[in-house]
Amino acid sequence: MSQTQWQAVIGLECHVQLLTRSKMFSGASTAYGADPNTHACAVDVALPGTLPVANAEAIRLAVRFGLAVGAHIRPMSVFARKNYFYPDLPKGYQISQYEEPIVEGGSVRVAVGDGRSITVALTRAHLEEDAGKSVHDAFHGATGIDLNRAGTPLLEIVSEPVMHSAAEAAAYMKTLHRLVRWLRICDGNLQEGSFRCDANVSIRPEGDSTLGTRTEIKNVNSFRFVEKAIEYEIERQIRELEAGRSIVQETRLYDEARQQTRPMRSKESAHDYRYFPDPDLPPVVVPAELQEAERALLPELPDARHARYLEALQLSAYDAGQLTGDRETADYFEALLSGVPGQAKLCANWVLGEVSAALNAAQYDIVACPIAPAQLAGLLGRIVDGSISGKIAKDVFTAMWAGEGSADAVIAARGLGQISDDSALVAAIDGVLAASPEQAGQFRAGDEKIFTWLVGQVMRATRGKANPSRLNQLLRERLQSC
């Protein structure tokens, strides 16, 4: 009997916390980390008589996402109630969208390594509110409820089941994460739960077109765990089927410590949500003007920028990919480039080299970079015009980082300007040749290798300020003429 080749089929539901100041249906703050229940107003606590009012900013952000992925924006979408009892769900229902979501369709192009990319089709993206949190460890013998998160706006982005490996799913999650941050609709903070995923996983014999029974892995909030959880789940499903058992459609949780998935108690997953349109909320109307206004505000998207860096700026795929990893880095790069036109490669090297290393060491975000792009452009300009060498520039950069002023100020204060003046250089060269007649003789006898040593001596004599190309030229001339 031949071994069955299995194909995994994966779809992701990503919950993206929208960057609004107030909640989806109330005026309470969405700020993270406040004392429990201090950001929960009467609406969030679901006091009798209170009513939800939809947050217009959240609707705008959802529209922005839809436009960015080329989706259809419904001119009219409907909020629905998802009914279930849980202590951290104050109303006894979650307001979500069910039959008529605000965003339908669209797709995301995902690079999956080796220059290969896949297109992940999206089913929909809908607006909903988050639940509160149950706190199990704060009180002895009792569970606490913190409603600060209750009502926080979420955009749930649902992909089609079109991915076939854990790596593809993780790459998709990363790409989506970059996109929602790029669009400034989500802060992307994984630790705080601003971006989390549920993964639907099934397997089928290679070549089959029908889908196998799927399981859903709930609430994964890291790229690494999504990959590991899906990998484990695919292996588990294969083991089950090859052992002659069948897959149970169920919700599973990823246990990070044991690196495996386990089923949630059936009580937690077996719900009849009794969805119906929320009578407290009129349909969400997205007028054409709102769509057009958002479209006009849409930034150049990461794919487009990546392509432009390759084609117009002639950057390598690696550099373009790194620079477009987030919008802040790409924007820094472009601001820098505008100060040293035509020096894309030099700018890329500096952003991905010195700047990135210094930011990492200081654990700063690029928006907090102490050296603004215009200041750094001042430094790179001095390399381009030959005033300083690349090596000296790194020292100047360090001084600038430490707050010693502009590139020119540092160069002047430290006397780091490159010696391009021939007479000064010739004087230095002659000094070295006079002190090293033996080595000069070796060169004249044909030992080309000694030339580098002589260059080094002149550099030392000028404390590194000699213009390297001019030094090369003049040294050779002096050696041959003397």
Place this chain on the structure above:
Amino acid sequence: MSRIEALDTVSGQLAALAAGSATAIALVERSLERAAALVELNALITTTADAARATAARLTPGSGPLAGVPFAQKDLFCTRGVRTTCGSRMLADFIAPYDATVSERLNAAGAVSIGKANMDEFAMGSSNENSFFGPVRNPWDRQRVPGGSSGGSAALVAAGVVPFATGSDTGGSVRQPAALCGVVGLKPTYGRVSRYGMVAYASSLDQAGVLAHTADDCARVLAAIAGADPRDATCSTRPLDDYVGALGSGVRGLRIGVVAEYFGAGVDPAVAQAVRGALQVLEREGAVLVDVRLPSLPLSIPAYYVLAPAEASSNLARYDGVRFGHRCDAPTDLADLYGRSRAEGFGTEVKRRILAGTYVLSAGYYDAYYRRAQRVRRLIANDYQRAFTEVDLLAGPTAPDVAFALGEKAADPLAMYAADVNTVAVNLAGLPAISVPAGFVTGLPVGLQLVGPAFGETRLLAAAHALQLVSDWHLQAPGAAA
């Protein structure tokens, strides 16, 4: 029969206050004395005598359109610092930290609340026998029901305790008790008055209303409570009409559609005859009576008793014993907390509707019940819309019969539901309607229901006013022996 006095009406009190022949304090004392004398009616759940006296003492005469006029509010309007029970054990101790928009606006208009009126639990009922605080008695015959669910409000106005009271109307809860107690009950267009702070029963049908002796009084109160509210997304932003100013428009040339279905099989012939008599009065005043059919009307009771319980099952999910409201003693676990808190906190009719509503929204039944009922709702709305292309108002009996005996229908929910046969369709279509005293049968009041097109309150009030100018049914008061 005795007659009501000028001081039993809003307009009469305002005139006396303006003339200096009455003071706000005197009017409050008058109301409180009457409330105390009529305590057997059980029409008030909470009397706020001290607060009322303090408010009256603070008032500047003429400072608002209703300055100095005492009133009672149905106990589902949240009142800051005063308990709001909704007629339920569940909320017997609930004190809201905010005022309902209706309460807030009446306070701002200078009206003085003397307390919270008894009602069917969560506004579910047509007899006021479903209150945790006991049934309300009809001032015209204390062995009879006042109607419901705003039974306390209707009884208080009929008995002359207050010149007006607020109510809420989901399927007839203002109009039917108004009819059974011989007062005017106005149910505005859905969205004309904010629902914020009004404890929800069925959100797509609930609308705050007014009970008073005259259309004139209703117009004054409507002017104070109606209008846009940013806290209720379903509240209309349409500008208000001049309800008081339009009262004198008369009915000359007004086409009144006499709806055959309103006089259907369940309607007591004597009630039908009284209502036709009142319509003839309007005809003599210049109205044109036209026979009209609303063929979908017989479907309104089944559609209503699918949709209203469906919404209620979700609206009442927040009463879970976790954050507010009744909580059972010593719950053993979460299921026990939910189960016993709700079993103890809710009465029989509320449970019946929660169960029915949960059922019709369940997977596999949604299409057969909820979706179908929504279609019926559209048919009914279409019927009305068609009718209003031919006539200006529609008319018929408000209730099929006069007030029935306490306990008479208590064991037969379907017979009780039939009491709403002529009123629920109006809520399904979201239209304004008014019940006006139209005569007596065996010494008990009969109500004429007039229904208007959306936002046709001025037309309704003017027609009711025209009737009251030439009739005296509304001037009859229940005898002192009542």
